Amino acid sequence: MEKPVDTEAAILESAVALLRERTFEDITYLDLAEAAAVSERTIYRRFPTRSHLLEALARWIESQQFPLPQIRTPEEFRAAVRERFRAYERAPGCAFVAARGASLSPTMESAPTPLARAVFAMLTTAAPTLNSRDTQRIAATAQYFASPIFWARMRTGFDMNADETFEAFDRAMSRAMAIVPQVSWAS
Template sequence: MAETVDTPTAILASAAASLREHTFDDISYRSLGDAVGVSERTIYRQFPTRSHLLEGLALWLEETEFPLPAFVTIPQFQAATRQRFIDFDGSPAFAFVCARAASISPTGEAEPTFLTRTVEAMLQTSYPSIDARDLRRVSATLRYFSSAQFWARMRTGFDMSGPEISDVFDRTVGQALGRLTSASKTADTMTTSSKPSDAA
């Protein structure tokens, strides 16, 4: 009995293979169809626009080429991100596609990604009293500074390597969390000072 072919995955794998020799803009739907053994119309059914293809390819590359190792604590998250930046250095064509896709509006339903939910859970565990506004703000900061988009900006704008970009990331994490700690201390001080005095 023949195995059923997962057409979208085959298309994305073929597009990824093409990135080894061509830029994303040079990959045509016709060439993808020929490589996968389906019609160009089938490619369009799966990915109606090039934005859909770019977004699908970036998500697939993030999962297959750049999976973020599991983390629970902030130091584990920093170590996972450091490894990811080194992996981006090893496959820059793939990483630049991920970075480019992050700059377009999502074509699907915008819901929190697994990474967003994991970062938020990590922050809530590390800072149990964090409020919703700070959670969103710090989570968005950590997400951006651990992304392919940030890596690409540092790589092209400052000619930095993965380890150098990791150093910038670590300093940013320290600043973002330092503000959280300061805000938490301020809130604790205000709570303590608003309690009635026993000296009455």
């Protein structure tokens, strides 16, 4: 007995394959349907607008192309961000789609991103006595500076490579974490 096909995953995998050849704007629903071996109508049923497709694709890329390890400490978070920036550099088309998708207003009801969950887990472990307002401020700072949006802006705006972008991330996080005296950020 054949295993059932996950149509949505097949569509998103096909979109990633097409991203290796062209930009998101240059991928039509017909191209995607042909690559995924489904009808164009199936694509429209799953993703009624390109915004729906972009948001789903960005989340899928984040989870499949740039997965995060379990993060409990600032050192683990720093190492994970450095590796993510290097992974973005190896797959810039996917990183730019992840950045664009993350900048959209949500079209679907969705859970917090893996990055958001990792940041809150790290802060809960590293600074359990931190008040909720400061936890949210640091989490928002960490999420932005560790995001594909930040990497894309540094790459396109300042021609920075992954390691240079990580240095900018590290400086920003050192300042943000300065309010938590019991946590050492920089190595």
